[in-house]
Amino acid sequence: MVTFGSLFQALEVVFSWPTLGWLLIGTIIGIVIGAIPGLGPNLGMAVLLPLTFRLNGIDAIIFLICIYLGSVYGGSVPAILVNTPGTAGAAATTLDGYPMARLGRAKEALVVSATSSAIGGILAGITIILISPLLVAVVLLFGSPEYFLVALFGLSLIAVVSKGSMVKGLTVGAFGLLISTVGYPIATGSPRYTLGIIELYDGISFVAVLIGVFAVGEMIKLSAEEGSIARENFDLGGPIMPGFRIVLSNTRTLLKSSFIGGIVGAIPGSGASISNFVAYVEALRSDEDSESYGEGNPRGVMASEGANNATVFGALIPTLSFGIPGSGSTAILLGGLLMHGIRPGPALFAENLYITHSIFIGLLVASVFILLVGLAFLPRLVYFTKIDTNYLIPIVLTLSIVGAIGLRNNWIDVLTVIVFGIVGFYMREFDFPIIAFVLGVVLGPIAEENLVRSLQISGGSLDIFWSSPLSILLILLTVASILSPAFQQSRGDATD
Amino acid sequence: MAVTDFVPNEVRTRFTLRHVLVGSMIVVGGLMLVGSFSFVREAYLFPRFAAIVTIIGSVLLLVQNYLPERLNRAISSSVDVFGETEKELSESVGSDREESADEASSDTGQTAPTQFMTLLLLGFALCSYLVGMLWTIPIFIATYAWRFDITRKRTALLALVGFGIGLAFQLVLDIPIDTGLIFEMVTSRW
Numbered sequence: 098m099v100t101f102g103s104l105f106q107a108l109e110v111v112f113s114w115p116t117l118g119w120l121l122i123g124t125i126i127g128i129v130i131g132a133i134p135g136l137g138p139n140l141g142m143a144v145l146l147p148l149t150f151r152l153n154g155i156d157a158i159i160f161l162i163c164i165y166l167g168s169v170y171g172g173s174v175p176a177i178l179v180n181t182p183g184t185a186g187a188a189a190t191t192l193d194g195y196p197m198a199r200l201g202r203a204k205e206a207l208v209v210s211a212t213s214s215a216i217g218g219i220l221a222g223i224t225i226i227l228i229s230p231l232l233v234a235v236v237l238l239f240g241s242p243e244y245f246l247v248a249l250f251g252l253s254l255i256a257v258v259s260k261g262s263m264v265k266g267l268t269v270g271a272f273g274l275l276i277s278t279v280g281y282p283i284a285t286g287s288p289r290y291t292l293g294i295i296e297l298y299d300g301i302s303f304v305a306v307l308i309g310v311f312a313v314g315e316m317i318k319l320s321a322e323e324g325s326i327a328r329e330n331f332d333l334g335g336p337i338m339p340g341f342r343i344v345l346s347n348t349r350t351l352l353k354s355s356f357i358g359g360i361v362g363a364i365p366g367s368g369a370s371i372s373n374f375v376a377y378v379e380a381l382r383s384d385e386d387s388e389s390y391g392e393g394n395p396r397g398v399m400a401s402e403g404a405n406n407a408t409v410f411g412a413l414i415p416t417l418s419f420g421i422p423g424s425g426s427t428a429i430l431l432g433g434l435l436m437h438g439i440r441p442g443p444a445l446f447a448e449n450l451y452i453t454h455s456i457f458i459g460l461l462v463a464s465v466f467i468l469l470v471g472l473a474f475l476p477r478l479v480y481f482t483k484i485d486t487n488y489l490i491p492i493v494l495t496l497s498i499v500g501a502i503g504l505r506n507n508w509i510d511v512l513t514v515i516v517f518g519i520v521g522f523y524m525r526e527f528d529f530p531i532i533a534f535v536l537g538v539v540l541g542p543i544a545e546e547n548l549v550r551s552l553q554i555s556g557g558s559l560d561i562f563w564s565s566p567l568s569i570l571l572i573l574l575t576v577a578s579i580l581s582p583a584f585q586q587s588r589g590d591a592t593d
Numbered sequence: 594m595a596v597t598d599f600v601p602n603e604v605r606t607r608f609t610l611r612h613v614l615v616g617s618m619i620v621v622g623g624l625m626l627v628g629s630f631s632f633v634r635e636a637y638l639f640p641r642f643a644a645i646v647t648i649i650g651s652v653l654l655l656v657q658n659y660l661p662e663r664l665n666r667a668i669s670s671s672v673d674v675f676g677e678t679e680k681e682l683s684e685s686v687g688s689d690r691e692e693s694a695d696e697a698s699s700d701t702g703q704t705a706p707t708q709f710m711t712l713l714l715l716g717f718a719l720c721s722y723l724v725g726m727l728w729t730i731p732i733f734i735a736t737y738a739w740r741f742d743i744t745r746k747r748t749a750l751l752a753l754v755g756f757g758i759g760l761a762f763q764l765v766l767d768i769p770i771d772t773g774l775i776f777e778m779v780t781s782r783w
Contacts, residue, residue: 150766264668268650272618274643275625282636289636290628313714320706320741487741488751491734495755498717499726503766508722515714520614522707527611537643545639552635 104226107454111462116156120459123160124466127167132481133489134175137184138168139311139425144493146304146433147500154437155452159459161433165426166218166409166460169369170467173210173402174478178203186369186405189377193390193397200393204475208340209395210402211471216344217355217403218464221410222457224359229453233446236418242551242561244419244442246571248544251421252536253578263579266533269524273537274544276301282545296509303538304432305501305513310535311425312497313518314525316490337472343395350380350396351403358404362411362424369405369424376404406467410460417441417453420543421536428535615651622647709740726770727763730755 110116130141141164149157172184177194190210197206239247252270279290280300291297344351354376361372380400381390390397413430415421420441422428434441445453471478501514524531555561563569626644629637653660657668713736721729731752738748763770 147766262669264650264653268618268647268654271643271646271650272622275622275640275647278625278640278643282639287633287636289632289640290625317707317710317714320710487743488747490741491737491751492754492758494714494717494737495730495734495758498714498721499730499759499762499770502726502770503762503768506768511718511721515718518714519711523610523614527614529614541639541643548639549635552638557634 103450103454104458106451107458110155110451110455111159111458116159116459117462119152119156119160120163120463121466123163124167124463125470127164127169128171128174128467128470128478129167129481130164131168131171131183131187132174132478133484133486134179134181134183136168136486136489136493137172137315138165139429140315140493141168142426142429142433143308143311144496144500146308146429146436147503149433149437150503154434154439155455157437158430158433158439158452158456161430162409162413162456162460163463163466165430166406166463167467169405169409170211170214170402170471171478171481172405173214173398174207174481177206177210177398178479184369186373186408187401189373189401190398192377192401193392193394194401196391196393197395197398202393202395204337205340205343206395206398207475207478208337208472209343209398211468211475212341212344213351213354213399213402214406214471215464215468216351217358218406218410218467219461220352220355221359221362221407222461222464224356225410225414226454226457229446229450229457232414232418233450236443236446238567239419239443240551241547241554243565243567243571245544245547245551246562246568246575247419248421248540248547250571250575250578251415251419252533252540252544253575262528265528266530267579269529269531269534270537273534273539274541275537276306277303277538277541278545282549294509296507299505299507301513301538302504302507302510303541304436304504305510306517306538307429307432307535308497308501309514309517310521310524310531311429312493313514314521314531316493316497317518317522318525319486320490322486337475340395344399347396347399350384350399353379353383354400354403355407358407359411361404362408363414369408372404372408372411373401376400406464410457413456417445417456420540422539425532425535428532428539431539612655615655618647618651619655622651706740713737713740721770721773723773723775725773725776727756727759728771730759 111120126141126145127138130136130138142161145164146161149160152160168184169186172182172187173190173194174183176182176187176190177198180191180195182188182191194206194210197203252274253267277300280298281288288298357376357379358369358372361375362369377390377397377400380396381387384390384394384396386394409426412422412424412427416427416431416434418441420431422431431441439445439449439452497514497518498511501510502508504510521531521534524534551561552558561568563572622644625640626648629641629644632640653668657665660668713733716736717729717733720732734752734755735748737743738751743751759770762768
């Protein structure tokens, strides 16, 4: 049964001022960031994270998560109008959205996109709130050894499902873990790798690493590309009802896509960039009129957009319950949670359940905002697809670097942002899964703390890591995920 | 004459920035592994484990082309849990990418944007440390605008926006970004 007490408390929080204001601002900023090709939720969240310092914890998290949700929807605008997905999560939207625009149905496609995004998100959100008691029961089974093992499993899985080779994923993941060990460890009292520099005693800020990798690295990459300016113009006049009717008469496609989005989102390392294609392919497979996909079938837009917003909800499950982010955006969100003293884990499902419910209810309200803002400002959204990214690069870089010094007033953070921006750029260039590196940095302290605490409980014995059925299951899953490429390869060899 | 002129062509083509990246991870991993021997038990366990995995993985990636075919394939293989159709579709999106400015600049003899940006960012950090970040922001933006051929009017506007961002951060977060090392040295002498 859903805990009604915490739900009412969450409703009170979300509908209070200024929380509702931050929710709306976050959603609008997200939509704008998503609508500008080349930017995206990771960059927007990373750059604005230091600015949330002055907000209270729940307001800051709701603001950040609304940027994430808004930009996933915003990405569909350039996908439909200029055949360039604003975010990776809207890539499948181009397949039918752009042909619809070319057929003179741009407004219909945009209405289908806004409605599907909103309803897909709402369906996923309600489902997660309903199953939250089950999540609570599962999360409460976890102790320090299980948390350490789940962090290891998360890292191995992320390395496996991310783009690029598994060895690359594991290597950069371990490198990220290594970077996180600089400074004073939580469990022991002696400093590590500080080189006598006082500024390094607090360690390397993982928020600075995130800003570097996602904002500075992305801007260096963008500077090497031609400024993306959309020149096409579409007529966005006419009624919005036909788009609504399409969505309401295809509820099965929407339900299925929302469900797929939620499930895929909950798998670490996947995210909207995968879920929109999985949902699109499933819609195509099960549709009697599959021939029309790719030619401007609105159900193609529905499938992709219904799934990608639902992914945001699914991605929050591992982030909030185990502290294992499912994507770059949730890694930044985790950074925000820790920065504001909110630790993921059992507490978020017990005494602080209202925080978890506030986040999900905030997202439900943001989904409604997406529909209202998306439809009300539909013709205005076109302008954002025409912004030349060359003008945005120096502003984003300024925000990133000034934001870095704002984190702790520590020059090491400025250096971290720049160095990891450059390192992140080259990692991306050479197909190293950047998400594995980021998660290494983010998960490092959590994994180490639980490792040391487990060893302290067991008096130094490693037996504690296979003393419960849950621990054994986690070990088996980790081993299976690490060995899976070898199995797959040997199976491929046998087939050949 | 550049140092690279003395490097044989064969070596130069094989030695890429990828090797520098992987090599850096080996060096950092190695130094941190050695450093871990001076820590107490609770403190060395985690960095030593992470350093060993980093070094082994990096070495495998560095020598991957010299390994037997089977091992080489195992290192470069990735698991695709979401099937081939999604993969093919995602590859078809955005396949008609425009020529990058890096490629274009190699024809014109200009510094490649990525190299320019790297130097510009390092210069920004150094200059900010010396004279103060607030005063460096307009110079940083003007240098960027000069390289990317942005008109003077727009450069002035961007510099103003950048200065405004810096000022807002200074006022809201109360961080002293209007002073640098030189300012502090001068004021302490007076």
